[in-house]
Amino acid sequence: RDRVTEIITKLRVQSEKLNRTTQRLQSRAKELFDLCVRAQSEKDSARASMYANEIAELRKMNRVILRSQHSLEKVIIRLETVKEFGDVMNVLGPAVNVVQQIQGELSGVVPEVAGDLSKVDEMLDTLLVEAGTVTGETLDITVQDQEARKVLEEASEIAAQRMKTSFPELPDAYKHLESDSEAKG
Numbered sequence: 190r191d192r193v194t195e196i197i198t199k200l201r202v203q204s205e206k207l208n209r210t211t212q213r214l215q216s217r218a219k220e221l222f223d224l225c226v227r228a229q230s231e232k233d234s235a236r237a238s239m240y241a242n243e244i245a246e247l248r249k250m251n252r253v254i255l256r257s258q259h260s261l262e263k264v265i266i267r268l269e270t271v272k273e274f275g276d277v278m279n280v281l282g283p284a285v286n287v288v289q290q291i292q293g294e295l296s297g298v299v300p301e302v303a304g305d306l307s308k309v310d311e312m313l314d315t316l317l318v319e320a321g322t323v324t325g326e327t328l329d330i331t332v333q334d335q336e337a338r339k340v341l342e343e344a345s346e347i348a349a350q351r352m353k354t355s356f357p358e359l360p361d362a363y364k365h366l367e368s369d370s371e372a373k374g
Contacts, residue, residue: 196313197265207299207302210254250298254298284313
């Protein structure tokens with residue numbers, strides 16, 4: 190239980206780091222949006238396009254962060270359930286898969302959090318091995334992967350909803366940049 194509590198605490202710290210990063214990205218996007226609007230009103234399409242491109246990149250990064258943050262929150266909730274009810278084997282497998290997925294997604298966007306998640310992943314792996322040794326259970330990898338996939342799909346949907354409310358819309362003339370940016374990533 191103490192190890193699960195430690196993992197939950199570490200995951201909460203990483204979630205908060207992602208939250209602060211999201212706030213900084215939103216603030217920067219709003220600044221750039223104002224500059225984009227000003228450039229458009231001054232008929233400086235080159236500068237407006239440059240700002241719009243950067244906003245599209247920030248939105249792409251933020252989408253990854255929001256999806257990761259939501260996934261982390263779900264893992265935290267699951268681990269709290271484990272701590273309270275002791276269903277270690279059925280909960281840790283998907284948690285390990287989700288943390289590994291988030292770690293991979295964040296490595297190029299927020300490397301510090303990805304590195305810290307690597308440590309959490311090691312702790313989860315150790316806990317999983319110890320739990321398997323104690324209970325004699327083995328994991329059904331297919332079921333665990335499906336559960337992890339469900340968590341990540343839900344997180345993607347929620348991230349998309351949050352993006353719509355927290356980031357300024359690009360002017361119509363530059364909306365294509367957002368889809369171009371997504372195609373690259």
